[in-house]
Amino acid sequence: MILKGNFLYTPELGQLTIREQEYLVVKDGLVVDIYKELPKEYAGEQVIDYGNAIILPAFNDLHIHAPQMVNRGVGFDQELLPWLETYTFPLEARYKDMDFADRSYKRFLNRLWAYGTMRFSAFGTLHKEGTWHLMELTEQSGMSAYIGKVNMDRNSPDILREETAASLADTEELICRCNEQLKNVRFILTPRFVPSTTAELMTGLGKLGEKYNLPVQSHLSENRSEVAWVKELHPDIPTYTQVYQDFGLMRPGQTIMAHSIYLSDAEKETLKERHVMLAHCAQSNADLSSGIMPLRRNLEMGLDCCIASDVAGSHTVAMNRHLAMSIEVSKLNWLSHPEEAALTLPEALYLATKKSGSFFGKVGSFEPGYEFDALVVETDDVDGKLPRNPFERLELFVYDGDDRDIKVRYCRGKEVKKPFDLKDNL
């Protein structure tokens, strides 16, 4: 497959490469290279010409709660813990109903597709069959994902609490089904967060991680009350980070921890050594009055950070808006911390494409050997009267674009069409 157009991608943090009106060759789903002139060996082959559109790596969202998408924005006059009790847990309890799960998860996948997220790492619910259905639907969609059944056996309402042994058994069953039957969906261990999971459950999950060599995702240090609660629950373990670590849930290079706002230097050292991916969720952290992750300092320390949505702690799956919000919050932070430079747009793009894509392998860039995941984006130029360079088109799309601006989506070298035919306003 040969595409012609304006390619934008970010080989490094802060570096934006723009290849205007060049040719990108894809073979077996991978980028061969980008060429100024089409090499002779491809002469005569069909070229898909995207004209003045810009072509970006598709977004990867490493922290999202699939069952909560339908609740985005609901209950936002509350903080994290009461919000969970009042709105989120009752909604998640409904996913024992497979009809509801089917309708909701199809909406979820349609919406991610629409806004250009081709890969994600999602929390399901604690329900085995509901979560399995999300996995199957994702496989059908043509996108790629890590998906986990949530584990929670303490401090949860009756409608949403498991027996420890059953939680582990269900998890193992899903791991095996997933390994046997699915190709583009991988299982990820998903203890909800320390307050919801007993030591016994965390120990069991740590063992499953080792047995099947699995990645892990959870929440870390999102809110001050939550951090204090973890300290109460585990008074003998010095830090929140170390709780996960002690139970085998900080698997090196295979762990995503969302939020990670209130961390000590010692915790940061551990997270750095283990190459834990910190999912920065700026919009959620504002919506739930959680705080501001010191992103610039974390990046300067060499921590692995990416930008993620955390729907429905936040209120949109649209990753372009999370780029904008991450930049905006970093600017507000800069006003009171002038030594912490604000995030730039090329940096934000890197954190939501190549950096987050690294959790899937060579994903999120157009360098040779990368899987070809891409969005073809058109922006208005006032009938050609206000010509834009590719960077300005990127700005227009990130700051005020929506699904209607994305004309074509690719994942692993194949065009992905709208997954499900629903009345969902997209």
Place this chain on the structure above:
Amino acid sequence: MILKGNFLYTPELGQLTIREQEYLVVKDGLVVDIYKELPKEYAGEQVIDYGNAIILPAFNDLHIHAPQMVNRGVGFDQELLPWLETYTFPLEARYKDMDFADRSYKRFLNRLWAYGTMRFSAFGTLHKEGTWHLMELTEQSGMSAYIGKVNMDRNSPDILREETAASLADTEELICRCNEQLKNVRFILTPRFVPSTTAELMTGLGKLGEKYNLPVQSHLSENRSEVAWVKELHPDIPTYTQVYQDFGLMRPGQTIMAHSIYLSDAEKETLKERHVMLAHCAQSNADLSSGIMPLRRNLEMGLDCCIASDVAGSHTVAMNRHLAMSIEVSKLNWLSHPEEAALTLPEALYLATKKSGSFFGKVGSFEPGYEFDALVVETDDVDGKLPRNPFERLELFVYDGDDRDIKVRYCRGKEVKKPFDLKDNL
């Protein structure tokens, strides 16, 4: 006209009235009242039944730069003053070209219409004919507005600087044309901001204000460098606020001042006494690294504040997103200023409907005697499987709704259809 549905409106700051499945009667463009049962006198008349949709007062945006809409998001890696020089002034200079002005202003009006802003107060450019064209197009659209020709005769690039006398003459000509020919568009005096307008020009504008009894709009204390610059330009006048005041540009009850972030208590007293409307532009103030207006303190002091977009200092005309951002920024502010409570959704709605509407008279509420400006909004309920109360529907719309969720728009009791037929992705 009789409408049936779920009406939501905000009679006071913090008060949200919800009238479920009731009847709203409109006569001569004004709300007669809302009734649980339709009074006998209306028996047999046609009722428009909006089912489960919610019906809100339409948004009023009291600070927006019409010519800049097409640039939303462009150049946001810069602060206010370099952003003006590099991106905004060159764009505004293009509005001497009437063909460009026509295409761009039609897009502007379509987009405001789409996202439910039925009334606004806009800056044009310094060009007389371009600004007049915006006024005519707005009149055609069926919406209502204050629109001003921008005045700027110093510290501006050659392409965008007027002679003082010509600026005043052009302004007076437009005031007269507007008074004679337009019904739903009123002229508003629009000195760009102190650094762009000489004392002579400000004096002349103040006199025009008195002669024609006109409202005024400008910028006040947006950015620390700008505040310092005003002090340099007018070393003999103690405050930024007083500069406008001394030149007759703080007209009581008829003045909108955008941003107003860095104000002394003395300035606040003046602004309160004169009932100046402070347009809080939270997204813009983040995008241009300007700061955070102490909204809660200002409200508690009894200052008149509303929520506005400031496009293209911000990146979207969608007022629902400005409500969300105002709430988010207030939550971040609360984290470091726990005595300043975060804004709630009902409060934000009030500031963008009834409070901002007050600049137009009795506008922005469904109380008897108010002009009927409304949006009929539908939100997804997962095929009826996730029923929502009207407040939750409001949350869904404010936090992740877009133009596609707004099914019908009313202004002054009449349905307003898409103003212009353009390929503009709406």
